[in-house]
Amino acid sequence: xxxxxxxxxxxxxxxxxxxxxxxxxxxxxxxxxxxxxxxxxxxxxxxxxxxxxxxxxxxxxxxxxxxxxxxxxxxxxxxxxxxxxxxxxxxxxxxxxxxxxxxxxxxxxxxxxxxxxxxxxxxxxxxxxxxxxxxxxxxxxxxxxxxxxxxxxxxxxxxxxxxxxxxxxxxxxxxxxxxxxxxxxxxxxxxxxxxxxxxxxxxxxxxxxxxxxxxxxxxxxxxxxxxxxxxxxxxxxxxxxxxxxxxxxxxxxxxxxxxxxxxxxxxxxxxxxxxxxxxxxxxxxxxxxxxxxxxxxxxxxxxxxxxxxxxxxxxxxxxxxxxxxxxxxxxxxxxxxxxxxxxxxxxxxxxxxxxxxxxxxxxxxxxxxxxxxxxxxxxxxxxxxxxxxxxxxxxxxxxxxxxxxxxxxxxxxxxxxxxxxxxxxxxxxxxxxxxxxxxxxxxxxxxxxxxxxxxxxxxxxxxxxxxxxxxxxxxxxxxxxx
Amino acid sequence: xxxxxxxxxxxxxxxxxxxxxxxxxxxxxxxxxxxxxxxxxxxxxxxxxxxxxxxxxxxxxxxxxxxxxxxxxxxxxxxxxxxxxxxxxxxxxxxxxxxxxxxxxxxxxxxxxxxxxxxxxxxxxxxxxxxxxxxxxxxxxxxxxxxxxxxxxxxxxxxxxxxxxxxxxxxxxxxxxxxxxxxxxxxxxxxxxxxxxxxxxxxxxxxxxxxxxxxxxxxxxxxxxxxxxxxxxxxxxxxxxxxxxxxxxxxxxxxxxxxxxxxxxxxxxxxxxxxxxxxxxxxxxxxxxxxxxxxxxxxxxxxxxxxxxxxxxxxxxxxxxxxxxxxxxxxxxxxxxxxxxxxxxxxxxxxxxxxxxxx
Numbered sequence: 001x002x003x004x005x006x007x008x009x010x011x012x013x014x015x016x017x018x019x020x021x022x023x024x025x026x027x028x029x030x031x032x033x034x035x036x037x038x039x040x041x042x043x044x045x046x047x048x049x050x051x052x053x054x055x056x057x058x059x060x061x062x063x064x065x066x067x068x069x070x071x072x073x074x075x076x077x078x079x080x081x082x083x084x085x086x087x088x089x090x091x092x093x094x095x096x097x098x099x100x101x102x103x104x105x106x107x108x109x110x111x112x113x114x115x116x117x118x119x120x121x122x123x124x125x126x127x128x129x130x131x132x133x134x135x136x137x138x139x140x141x142x143x144x145x146x147x148x149x150x151x152x153x154x155x156x157x158x159x160x161x162x163x164x165x166x167x168x169x170x171x172x173x174x175x176x177x178x179x180x181x182x183x184x185x186x187x188x189x190x191x192x193x194x195x196x197x198x199x200x201x202x203x204x205x206x207x208x209x210x211x212x213x214x215x216x217x218x219x220x221x222x223x224x225x226x227x228x229x230x231x232x233x234x235x236x237x238x239x240x241x242x243x244x245x246x247x248x249x250x251x252x253x254x255x256x257x258x259x260x261x262x263x264x265x266x267x268x269x270x271x272x273x274x275x276x277x278x279x280x281x282x283x284x285x286x287x288x289x290x291x292x293x294x295x296x297x298x299x300x301x302x303x304x305x306x307x308x309x310x311x312x313x314x315x316x317x318x319x320x321x322x323x324x325x326x327x328x329x330x331x332x333x334x335x336x337x338x339x340x341x342x343x344x345x346x347x348x349x350x351x352x353x354x355x356x357x358x359x360x361x362x363x364x365x366x367x368x369x370x371x372x373x374x375x376x377x378x379x380x381x382x383x384x385x386x387x388x389x390x391x392x393x394x395x396x397x398x399x400x401x402x403x404x405x406x407x408x409x410x411x412x413x414x415x416x417x418x419x420x421x422x423x424x425x426x427x428x429x430x431x432x433x434x435x436x437x438x439x440x441x442x443x444x445x446x447x448x449x450x451x452x453x454x455x456x457x458x459x460x461x462x463x464x465x466x467x468x469x470x471x472x473x474x475x476x477x478x479x480x481x482x
Numbered sequence: 483x484x485x486x487x488x489x490x491x492x493x494x495x496x497x498x499x500x501x502x503x504x505x506x507x508x509x510x511x512x513x514x515x516x517x518x519x520x521x522x523x524x525x526x527x528x529x530x531x532x533x534x535x536x537x538x539x540x541x542x543x544x545x546x547x548x549x550x551x552x553x554x555x556x557x558x559x560x561x562x563x564x565x566x567x568x569x570x571x572x573x574x575x576x577x578x579x580x581x582x583x584x585x586x587x588x589x590x591x592x593x594x595x596x597x598x599x600x601x602x603x604x605x606x607x608x609x610x611x612x613x614x615x616x617x618x619x620x621x622x623x624x625x626x627x628x629x630x631x632x633x634x635x636x637x638x639x640x641x642x643x644x645x646x647x648x649x650x651x652x653x654x655x656x657x658x659x660x661x662x663x664x665x666x667x668x669x670x671x672x673x674x675x676x677x678x679x680x681x682x683x684x685x686x687x688x689x690x691x692x693x694x695x696x697x698x699x700x701x702x703x704x705x706x707x708x709x710x711x712x713x714x715x716x717x718x719x720x721x722x723x724x725x726x727x728x729x730x731x732x733x734x735x736x737x738x739x740x741x742x743x744x745x746x747x748x749x750x751x752x753x754x755x756x757x758x759x760x761x762x763x764x765x766x767x768x769x770x771x772x773x774x775x776x777x778x779x780x781x782x783x784x785x786x787x788x789x790x791x792x793x794x795x796x797x798x799x800x801x802x803x804x805x806x807x808x809x810x811x812x813x814x815x816x817x818x819x820x821x822x823x824x825x826x827x828x829x830x831x832x833x834x835x836x837x838x839x840x841x
Binding site for chain 2: 157158159160163185234235236237238256257258259260261289290291292293294296298334335336337338339340341342343344345346347349350351352353354363364379380381382383405407408
């Protein structure tokens with residue numbers, strides 16, 4: 001069976017070219033047909049979405065959009081719904097993540113887009129979310145109205161299931177006509193979501209499109225890059241740099257680069273009872289999405305002086321990773337990934353030879369833990385369940401070890417007492433960490449989080465102000481003027 | 483207990499053989515492993531950690547291969563490094579650290595280079611005119627490629643051979659008249675250099691609308707890929723481009739595959755088709771393994787290349803590269819580097835992180 005990806009209002013599916021991509025994992029295969037639009041089709045689609053957004057979405061109350069998203073997400077949360085069943089079947093084959101990881105990840109992620117969470121999300125960015133529906137009085141006097149872009153282009157990357165829904169929903173909430181470019185590594189969720197919301201509220205469905213072009217294909221991408229008012233893009237720095245160079249100066253560009261997560265474990269968290277549970281949570285964060293998420297931890301800084309030493313804690317984490325591997329087998333690695341992992345392991349092995357590091361796990365194990373006793377700078381591991389634990393005398397040393405990599409920072413997991421949480425939080429905020437989470441929740445941001453420290457909705461809108469004096473001046477032209 | 487003089491003598495004799503059987507190679511490889519295990523302390527620790535010692539290793543394939551990154555972290559030398567007459571360093575400046583190979587003498591290295599260069603590149607010529615597109619060893623004293631090309635030019639080049647890359651880069655003003663004159667002379671001409679050196683030259687010729695038709699028998703040798711020093715070209719684009727620019731058929735464009743961490747080179751017999759079979763002389767053998775487990779992969783299956791280069795006696799002979807390859811009849815196929823891949827998701831991977839740290 002061939003699964004057709006995308007959502008293309010106004011285009012005749014029969015008239016399109018479809019590019020077939022095969023995926024194999026867990027002993028099953030799937031063929032995904034990706035829409036390959038020509039220039040005229042791409043231009044027509046941009047026009048359709050822009051015009052529909054102008055005529056329909058912009059005139060809707062935000063509440064109606066929230067309801068439609070809520071109803072869509074409710075269906076996707078329903079494990080009996082055909083689309084949810086399809087997602088649970090196909091996403092493991094396409095992304096390579098095991099079924100349980102996909103199922104649990106989908107549920108915990110989709111839950112953050114229910115009505116109450118969406119309202120919180122709006123309240124997070126707008127003191128008065130009604131500015132999205134009409135002019136609202138402001139505290140300083142005058143009136144304020146927020147407008148999303150007419151055409152918002154999303155360029156998604158990576159294989160984390162359904163990650164695209166995040167920005168797609170942000171766009172809808174600010175009433176932007178949206179065109180999303182699928183990531184080849186996860187080309188399904190966004191199209192499913194769009195088709196489902198189109199079923200629930202067809203008018204909304206006319207205001208968004210999900211497309212695909214081969215990454216870096218200049219001819220395929222040109223019509224979209226030219227048409228968009230705002231571009232939200234995910235990817236590595238090289239990709240983002242190239243993309244920025246192609247955009248007109250008047251286009252707003254909101255890049256989300258690759259990030260590295262890390263954790264801090266305080267000595268008070270390291271007694272014999274708590275440390276085992278904590279190791280399990282750390283292992284969970286490492287395992288979920290095989291460290292492919294921007295929030296995934298790659299390094300843990302572990303404080304000395306607790307009942308359990310950093311070396312013992314490393315062994316606990318290793319045990320938990322071994323245990324999880326039985327329930328959640330590791331995704332099959334591509335040759336390049338194995339090689340990157342082997343290269344990282346090789347380097348650690350070299351350090352271990354000098355006695356500077358302890359390497360846990362055999363080369364054939366689906367996980368590796370390395371533990372070092374001397375403080376060292378933050379650095380990425382080989383990903384795919386490879387973790388480095390760095391012992392430190394005091395967690396106060398950590399900000400200096402991490403600060404040089406500011407542009408890559410996002411999530412820090414902290415296990416420490418409340419006092420120290422806030423002390424460390426201050427220091428981490430200074431050096432550019434934008435999210436602090438407990439271990440076990442690093443890969444599951446809360447609803448309404450500030451992705452990369454930005455205002456996900458506010459960054460998308462422009463404000464129109466009616467200054468107080470304008471209102472006063474207009475009084476002079478009223479029919480009832482004396 | 484072999485002395486250094488004895489291991490050098492044994493190697494020179496081995497290299498001088500016309501060929502070596504599997505058993506002969508194995509015997510020599512085990513001898514070299516024992517020498518390196520005894521004299522190279524970090525390698526000994528590495529081997530012990532893998533549970534491989536001269537007592538337990540009976541097959542050359544079981545000699546533990548050191549990941550190439552180790553040349554950055556460790557001093558892998560059987561003699562004190564300060565006694566090295568030459569230190570070759572990699573061009574990569576990952577984290578500012580360059581991989582190093584220490585040579586107490588270049589005798590074995592030179593013998594290995596020359597014998598094989600004559601056999602695989604010279605195509606029967608005693609000497610041939612060379613144009614070299616790479617700085618010489620005075621400019622780059624730690625570059626093994628500069629030494630390689632210098633040796634080739636001295637031993638196999640005609641007196642009017644020349645280097646066309648200097649302090650200011652490619653010297654087009656000198657090179658173009660030489661190419662024109664070579665074209666007119668009817669005598670075979672050769673161009674040798676880093677793959678990335680050819681790209682700006684081809685671009686300059688294209689910009690001027692110039693093409694050469696070098697005489698029959700002319701040859702091109704490129705090596706090392708593009709390394710971010712020039713545009714990246716696919717093999718077809720590159721060799722089609724060379725053929726078009728210089729009139730040297732793809733079958734006469736030879737790619738040399740070598741490394742700072744080796745003392746021998748591997749060659750193909752021309753690039754009429756992309757990814758031709760590569761092989762080395764009888765004193766180096768290559769395997770393709772699963773990079774994680776180190777287990778040999780069957781013919782035709784892609785993995786990572788391991789070289790056992792007996793000529794690299796002072797350091798470590800068994801090296802796990804970061805190059806993707808596939809064993810085929812008569813050698814292996816090379817598919818470029820396997821590292822440097824970004825993550826599949828949105829986490830930052832080592833390559834990008836390091837690129838940013840370099841600035």
